[in-house]
Each structure stands twice: as structure tokens, then as C-alpha cells.
Amino acid sequence: MSGFVPSTLASENWPFSLEWLPQPAYMVGGAVRDAMLGRSREYLDLDFVIPSDAVKVARTIAHRYQAGFVLLDPVRRIARVVFPQATADFAQQEGDSLETDLHRRDFTVNAIAYNPHTQEIIDPLNGYADLQAGVLRMIAKANLKDDPLRLLRAYRQAAQLGFTIEPTTQAAIRDLASHLCQVAAERVRVEIGYLLASPQGHTWMAIAENDGLLKQFFPNTTPESFRKLAVVDEVADLLAKQWPQLGVELQGYVRETVKTTWLSIAKLACLVHPDPSVAEIELQKLTYSRAEIRAVTTAVKLFPQLKTANTLREQYFVFQEAGMVFAAIAVLALVQDILVEAMSGDNRLSAYSPLITRYLNPDDLVAHPTQLVSGKNLMIALDLPPSPLVGELLTEIAIARIEGKVTTTEAAIAFARQLLEG
Ligand SMILES: Nc1ccn([C@@H]2O[C@H](COP(=O)(O)OP(=O)(O)OP(=O)(O)O)[C@@H](O)[C@H]2O)c(=O)n1
Ligand SMILES: [Mg+2]
Numbered sequence: 001m002s003g004f005v006p007s008t009l010a011s012e013n014w015p016f017s018l019e020w021l022p023q024p025a026y027m028v029g030g031a032v033r034d035a036m037l038g039r040s041r042e043y044l045d046l047d048f049v050i051p052s053d054a055v056k057v058a059r060t061i062a063h064r065y066q067a068g069f070v071l072l073d074p075v076r077r078i079a080r081v082v083f084p085q086a087t088a089d090f091a092q093q094e095g096d097s098l099e100t101d102l103h104r105r106d107f108t109v110n111a112i113a114y115n116p117h118t119q120e121i122i123d124p125l126n127g128y129a130d131l132q133a134g135v136l137r138m139i140a141k142a143n144l145k146d147d148p149l150r151l152l153r154a155y156r157q158a159a160q161l162g163f164t165i166e167p168t169t170q171a172a173i174r175d176l177a178s179h180l181c182q183v184a185a186e187r188v189r190v191e192i193g194y195l196l197a198s199p200q201g202h203t204w205m206a207i208a209e210n211d212g213l214l215k216q217f218f219p220n221t222t223p224e225s226f227r228k229l230a231v232v233d234e235v236a237d238l239l240a241k242q243w244p245q246l247g248v249e250l251q252g253y254v255r256e257t258v259k260t261t262w263l264s265i266a267k268l269a270c271l272v273h274p275d276p277s278v279a280e281i282e283l284q285k286l287t288y289s290r291a292e293i294r295a296v297t298t299a300v301k302l303f304p305q306l307k308t309a310n311t312l313r314e315q316y317f318v319f320q321e322a323g324m325v326f327a328a329i330a331v332l333a334l335v336q337d338i339l340v341e342a343m344s345g346d347n348r349l350s351a352y353s354p355l356i357t358r359y360l361n362p363d364d365l366v367a368h369p370t371q372l373v374s375g376k377n378l379m380i381a382l383d384l385p386p387s388p389l390v391g392e393l394l395t396e397i398a399i400a401r402i403e404g405k406v407t408t409t410e411a412a413i414a415f416a417r418q419l420l421e422g
Contacts, residue, residue, distance in 0.1 A: 015083035026113040044086035058090035106150040137166040148179035159204040177212035196264040220273040228270040266328040303332035372412040
């Protein structure tokens with residue numbers, strides 16, 4: 001027994017009442033660790049270990065609180081109860097004592113238990129000492145091998161907690177690195193997602209790469225990829241300072257259902273192959289969604305064009321193709337200029353300023369064109385059958401409009417007729 005008992009662990013902060021837990025029951029994992037660190041969690045995610053009937057306990061609580069119930073693992077008997085503001089996982093104790101269960105976990109700091117009935121901390125692996133030292137220490141090398149996702153979790157948690165990885169543990173990870181490919185790609189993707197979202201993530205991504213964990217997922221990275229990754233956050237801050245709206249967009253999600261930010265898309269774009277079709281395959285293997293893959297491949301393809309899009313016509317096509325990916329593309333273009341071409345940040349910021357201003361102005365017709373004439377009306381006016389030609393004419397009208405050549409519907413139709421006849 002060691003360590004103090006932080007008040008944030010108390011059951012008053014839970015989404016359900018303590019009386020629904022059998023005796024004994026233990027809280028474990030991230031919630032205990034973070035409470036002892038005095039670290040607040042955005043979203044409460046509680047883990048409980050229960051010696052028997054864990055799934056039944058979960059089901060009862062879900063029923064009593066009309067919360068969601070998910071049987072996560074019928075074999076190991078783990079169930080999740082989803083409350084509006086929190087989730088709680090209930091796992092059957094592994095082995096015949098709590099100590100055995102704790103010994104099967106990944107790192108000492110994640111193997112501290114709290115008994116809410118007695119308000120005792122149970123810390124047989126001295127996790128509290130490692131917490132104070134800010135160190136991730138494996139419980140046993142065999143545990144890392146049992147679930148190789150733990151290899152990557154070390155880097156993710158080091159990034160999130162501002163910890164270091166204890167040297168023997170890091171050596172064991174290096175040694176086991178090739179085992180990571182046994183893990184379901186989806187789980188790997190989640191860890192990479194956390195790393196990309198964390199401000200110190202790039203440092204730990206580079207270390208993970210050095211230790212042989214990332215080559216199998218991003219086989220085409222070079223040292224330059226990681227140097228670029230390291231400045232993405234800085235460049236995004238630079239952009240956000242000048243254009244707050246762009247900063248807000250970068251923190252937004254690609255889709256509500258896909259909780260990847262546009263900023264993470266820019267980071268992924270630093271890691272994939274520069275050829276979009278190869279990048280697509282890399283991301284598919286990691287089970288990224290179609291929306292995420294499209295965003296990354298669009299970013300990879302378009303960021304070099306930002307510098308060369310001088311004419312209104314070129315700009316029009318860049319904006320058309322970029323759509324919502326524009327903010328990530330602007331970050332990447334700047335990263336490339338500053339880091340690879342060694343240009344000055346302020347210079348580049350003003351170089352891209354006209355394009356960014358257009359993008360942020362909803363009335364700008366280059367970035368956000370509106371139609372002078374619809375496809376249907378154009379077909380009627382020119383007696384055209386439906387065909388790709390109609391789309392091409394509409395594009396030419398849009399460009400003629402931003403170049404100031406046409407301003408009315410009639411002029412637009414006349415312009416299209418001229419193109420047809422010419
Ligand atoms: N591959 C894994 C995943 C989890 N755990 C154990 O299960 C606990 C809860 O797991 P999880 O919620 O995934 O991670 P946390 O450590 O709680 O981190 P966070 O919730 O902050 O991401 C961990 O602390 C650890 O004890 C483990 O040993 N090996
Ligand atoms: Mg957790």
C-alpha cells in the first residue's frame with residue numbers, strides 16, 4: 001500500500017452510485033493514474049475490475065441508469081456502460097487475485113488499483129513511485145509480447161503524460177518491435193491518432209520510428225518526414241494567429257463520425273508516400289476511413305500547387321479540388337517552404353495571404369463560385385443534350401466570370417455559345 005488517495009477518485013464523481021458495485025471491486029487504469037497525477041480528463045472513462053459477475057454488474061447498472069450497454073469481450077468478460085458524460089468498463093478480474101490481474105497489465109503506472117469501498121490504494125508494482133518520477137516502466141517483457149499494442153501505447157502515453165520510457169523497457173520494445181504487426185490495424189490506428197493529436201506527439205513519433213515501430217505502417221518516411229511533422233503544430237499556430245478562423249477549422253473534425261482533425265490530416269500527409277495512390281494503400285491498410293484517405297491524398301496532391309497557382313484559373317481549380325482540405329493544404333505548403341526550401345515564415349505567410357483571404361471570404365467567387373446560369377438552363381438556351389460538355393461550359397463560364405469577362409446570365413449564355421461555335 002502506498003500513495004495518497006486523491007479526492008477526485010471518490011465515487012461522488014462517478015456517473016453511478018457506489019452501492020451498485022459488489023464488494024470487493026476495484027478501479028484501475030487511466031482514471032486512477034490521472035487522478036493521482038492531478039490530471040483532469042476531458043471525458044470520464046472509468047475502468048473497474050470485479051472478481052466475479054462483471055458483465056452482470058455492468059448490465060444491472062446500465063439498466064438502472066438507462067445507459068448504453070456493450071459487451072466488449074464475451075470471452076474475457078468485459079462490458080461497457082455508456083453514460084451521456086462518461087463510460088465505465090467492467091472487466092472480470094484476470095487470475096484469482098487482484099495482484100495477479102495487476103501483474104498482467106502493461107505499465108506500472110497503469111497497474112494501480114483503488115478500492116472505492118475502503119478508499120484504499122493497492123499498488124503492488126510501485127506504480128506510484130514511477131508516476132512521481134514520470135516514467136513508463138513495463139511490468140514484464142512477456143506482457144508486452146502478449147499484447148504488442150502495448151509497444152505503441154508506451155509512446156502514446158509518454159506523449160500524453162509528458163513521461164519518459166524507462167531504458168530497459170525501451171530496449172525490450174525495440175527488441176519486440178516486429179510483433180506490432182500482429183495487432184489489428186484498427187487498434188494501431190487509434191494509437192497513432194492519439195499521437196498525432198498530442199502536442200508532443202511528433203517527438204514520440206520520431207522516437208517510435210527510431211525504435212522500429214512505424215516502418216511497417218509508413219514504409220516511405222525519411223528523416224525529413226519527421227522534421228516536417230515536428231513543425232506542423234508551430235506552422236498551424238502561425239496561421240491561426242493571423243487568421244483565427246483557419247485555426248478553428250484546423251481543430252475541426254473531418255466528419256462528426258470520424259474524429260480526426262484537419263490538423264491530423266496535415267500530419268498524416270507528412271508520413272505517407274508522396275504519390276497519392278501509394279498513400280491511399282498505406283492508409284487503407286491502417287483502416288482509415290474513405291473520408292480521411294481522401295483528405296490526406298488531396299492534401300498530398302495539392303499542397304505543391306498552392307505556390308504555383310498564380311492565375312485566377314489555376315486558383316479556381318485548386319479551390320475546387322481542395323474544398324474543406326484547404327486549411328491542411330495551407331499548413332503543408334508553409335511547412336514545405338519553411339523547412340525544406342528554408343524560406344522565411346513571414347515571407348511565406350504573406351505570399352499565401354491572397355489565397356487564404358479568398359478562402360476565408362464566402363463571397364469570393366474564385367474560392368466559392370456561384371452559378372450565373374444553371375446546367376439545365378444552359379442546355380435549354382443552347383439546345384444541348386446532357387453531356388460532360390455542359391459541365392465544361394459551366395466551368396468556363398465560372399472562370400470567365402471571375403476574370404470579369406461576363407457578369408450577367410445573358411452574357412454567360414452568349415459566352416458559352418461563342419465557345420461552342422469557336
Ligand atoms: N493493451 C492494453 C490496454 C489496456 N491495458 C490496461 O487497461 C487499462 C485501461 O486501458 P485503457 O482505457 O485502454 O487505457 P488507459 O491507460 O486507461 O489510458 P487512457 O484511457 O487515458 O487512454 C490500462 O491502464 C492498463 O492497465 C493493458 O494492460 N494493455
Ligand atoms: Mg482508460
